[in-house]
Amino acid sequence: xxxxxxxxxxxxWGKFIFTGMGLGLLIGVTLVMAGVYRGLVSDGKSLLDNxxxxxxxxxxxxLGPYAEPSSLNDDVYRGLLGIPxxxxxxxxxxxxxxxxxxxxxxxxxxxxxAPGVAGKTPGWPRFLVAGRHIxxxxxxxxxxIATGLQLGxxxxxRRNQYTxxxxxxxxxxxxxxxxxxxxxxxxxEAQFLKNNEAIWLDRRKTQANPEFNRPNVPGLLEAxxxxxTSNLSVNSVLVTLKEGVDPAQVINTIxxxxxxxxxxxxxxxxxxxxxxxxxxxxxIAMFLVILAVVSAAIVAFxxxxxxxxxxREIAVLKLIGTRNFTIAxxxxxxxxxxxxxGFVVGKITSSFSAPYFPKYVLIMPEDSxxxxxxxxxxxxxxxxxxxxxxxxxxxxxxxxx
Amino acid sequence: xxxxxxxxxxxNLKKQYGQGANAFLALKDVNMQVAPGEVVGLIGPSGSGxxxxxxxxxxxIDPTEGVMMLGDQVIYDNGWKVRDLRALRRDKxxxxxxxxxxxxxxxVVDNVALLPMLAGVPNGEARQKAMHLxxxxxxxxxxxxxxxxxxxxxQQRVAIARGLVNRPxxxxxxEPTAPLDSERALAVIRILNDMAREYETAIIVVTHDExxxxxxxxxxxxxxxxxxxxxxxxxxxx
Numbered sequence: 001x002x003x004x005x006x007x008x009x010x011x012x013w014g015k016f017i018f019t020g021m022g023l024g025l026l027i028g029v030t031l032v033m034a035g036v037y038r039g040l041v042s043d044g045k046s047l048l049d050n051x052x053x054x055x056x057x058x059x060x061x062x063l064g065p066y067a068e069p070s071s072l073n074d075d076v077y078r079g080l081l082g083i084p085x086x087x088x089x090x091x092x093x094x095x096x097x098x099x100x101x102x103x104x105x106x107x108x109x110x111x112x113x114a115p116g117v118a119g120k121t122p123g124w125p126r127f128l129v130a131g132r133h134i135x136x137x138x139x140x141x142x143x144x145i146a147t148g149l150q151l152g153x154x155x156x157x158r159r160n161q162y163t164x165x166x167x168x169x170x171x172x173x174x175x176x177x178x179x180x181x182x183x184x185x186x187x188x189e190a191q192f193l194k195n196n197e198a199i200w201l202d203r204r205k206t207q208a209n210p211e212f213n214r215p216n217v218p219g220l221l222e223a224x225x226x227x228x229t230s231n232l233s234v235n236s237v238l239v240t241l242k243e244g245v246d247p248a249q250v251i252n253t254i255x256x257x258x259x260x261x262x263x264x265x266x267x268x269x270x271x272x273x274x275x276x277x278x279x280x281x282x283x284i285a286m287f288l289v290i291l292a293v294v295s296a297a298i299v300a301f302x303x304x305x306x307x308x309x310x311x312r313e314i315a316v317l318k319l320i321g322t323r324n325f326t327i328a329x330x331x332x333x334x335x336x337x338x339x340x341x342g343f344v345v346g347k348i349t350s351s352f353s354a355p356y357f358p359k360y361v362l363i364m365p366e367d368s369x370x371x372x373x374x375x376x377x378x379x380x381x382x383x384x385x386x387x388x389x390x391x392x393x394x395x396x397x398x399x400x401x
Numbered sequence: 402x403x404x405x406x407x408x409x410x411x412x413n414l415k416k417q418y419g420q421g422a423n424a425f426l427a428l429k430d431v432n433m434q435v436a437p438g439e440v441v442g443l444i445g446p447s448g449s450g451x452x453x454x455x456x457x458x459x460x461x462i463d464p465t466e467g468v469m470m471l472g473d474q475v476i477y478d479n480g481w482k483v484r485d486l487r488a489l490r491r492d493k494x495x496x497x498x499x500x501x502x503x504x505x506x507x508x509v510v511d512n513v514a515l516l517p518m519l520a521g522v523p524n525g526e527a528r529q530k531a532m533h534l535x536x537x538x539x540x541x542x543x544x545x546x547x548x549x550x551x552x553x554x555x556q557q558r559v560a561i562a563r564g565l566v567n568r569p570x571x572x573x574x575x576e577p578t579a580p581l582d583s584e585r586a587l588a589v590i591r592i593l594n595d596m597a598r599e600y601e602t603a604i605i606v607v608t609h610d611e612x613x614x615x616x617x618x619x620x621x622x623x624x625x626x627x628x629x630x631x632x633x634x635x636x637x638x639x
Binding site for chain 1 (some may be wrong): 452453456459461487490491492496498505506507511514515516518519521524534547563568575610622
């Protein structure tokens with residue numbers, strides 16, 4: 001028995017290809033939406049991966065440093081280094097801000113990293129794709145290539161200029177903003193720096209206060225003024241553990257004796273993925289559901305229209321004794337082929353367009369497989385409407401009268 | 402190949418649409434007999450019941466009363482009917498329509514071979530049978546063409562080949578010459594006569610076509626659902 005579906009497709013291949021391409025664009029949008037969600041999760045996880053920490057120590061009873069503000073004294077890390085099992089403890093600051101480069105503002109997450117050794121000290125960029133790591137105490141920066149900056153570029157943070165000495169990749173915040181790594185001292189200053197007018201007014205107020213401006217205590221006023229313009233706070237301390245040490249034990253010790261809150265990798269992942277991006281995830285899930293319903297409706301409409309175009313042929317086929325199963329199989333096969341064309345077009349479209357999205361779009365192979373299965377199920381279900389209509393066609397329509 | 406049974410016989414056939422006050426008797430008393438190898442005309446004005454009779458004969462709708470027989474096989478007898486009407490249509494009834502209604506996505510040979518394939522004949526054998534008929538109808542040279550590439554006359558010959566390919570005992574031809582000019586219309590009737598003789602098929606041609614009516618040896622007139630038999634001129638076709 002010849003395959004009626006394949007013959008019909010070959011006969012009107014142009015119609016199938018163009019219809020499949022239209023469907024493919026819709027499937028492509030659906031795949032990209034799934035990729036946006038995966039990208040959000042991946043950004044969150046890469047933030048944790050890139051920090052290189054086993055434990056995040058933050059201000060007590062906060063969800064910092066990514067989900068809530070957290071402020072710690074910058075000498076807390078010394079006490080943490082003394083806890084059994086701790087290998088490294090390193091201060092870090094995070095600050096999301098606009099960075100000025102020429103006439104363009106770039107939204108970035110500025111990360112202040114403590115002096116250390118690349119690849120060993122937590123918080124440092126894990127690898128570079130060009131240039132070198134920060135070697136000076138001030139005014140050098142390593143940036144993610146997503147900022148669009150080049151080696152040697154100058155960027156302005158607050159009132160200081162920084163030279164880009166290294167480029168890294170996939171170092172982003174949970175919101176997808178590319179990271180700019182600068183020395184910790186500079187970041188601390190940038191985080192709490194007031195404008196000149198505010199500093200001048202603050203100094204005048206302090207000078208006018210007799211408590212701080214005592215003629216018989218030389219140096220007191222200068223010390224008070226100096227303390228007001230310096231910042232001794234960091235957002236978090238990143239801790240790495242020695243081989244084989246149970247993080248839960250160290251977290252317990254930190255929280256019991258240091259009056260701080262500490263999170264392990266799993267807890268921090270839960271904060272980032274479960275709390276921070278959960279609303280976005282639900283939003284995207286709603287879009288996915290709507291897109292799936294729209295796709296199903298469009299496939300059903302296309303298959304129904306294609307079948308309507310063949311009413312006379314179906315009537316003739318039924319009149320000459322074609323089994324209902326053969327007619328139904330023809331419609332299902334055409335629907336499935338349309339789905340395959342649509343999926344291939346959608347996959348190619350989404351894969352090629354993903355890098356051009358401003359935020360990271362990650363199309364996972366398992367999502368593509370799930371998408372393919374969903375498309376096939378939708379196509380088969382959508383063809384049921386057309387099959388129902390085809391099976392109700394009266395063979396008498398071929399005779400007329 | 403299906404077992405051959407010859408001719409068609411219809412006795413006191415009635416067909417009623419609707420019930421009660423809405424009842425309409427489309428066929429009141431139809432009697433026909435067509436011998437194997439015979440071509441008869443069925444003529445009647447619009448609304449006379451031609452289409453209803455054609456649908457009853459084609460096992461598309463059920464009559465209300467009467468008897469229909471294909472050769473010695475009863476296909477309808479006062480409420481009793483053959484169970485598998487689809488197989489009956491496929492194996493024992495050939496259709497030729499006013500428009501050829503070829504399947505547009507199948508080439509000529511597969512349009513004809515489709516019927517034996519549906520009956521379970523292997524593809525190669527079915528195509529061989531189709532080619533024999535296409536040769537007999539002088540369209541074998543267009544076997545690989547698509548229906549849209551054929552002329553009207555060629556399409557009608559392919560449709561006749563499709564109607565004949567399973568060697569049915571009866572062929573129902575509904576206005577088969579309507580879209581054709583005189584020459585081609587007579588050519589189609591000649592082919593139907595030749596095929597009826599060669600394959601011992603009873604052919605009923607429903608027509609209004611004045612050009613071909615004189616060629617029938619016997620004609621059935623149908624008026625208000627009642628058939629009247631009349632001797633035709635049986636004019637030879639040159």
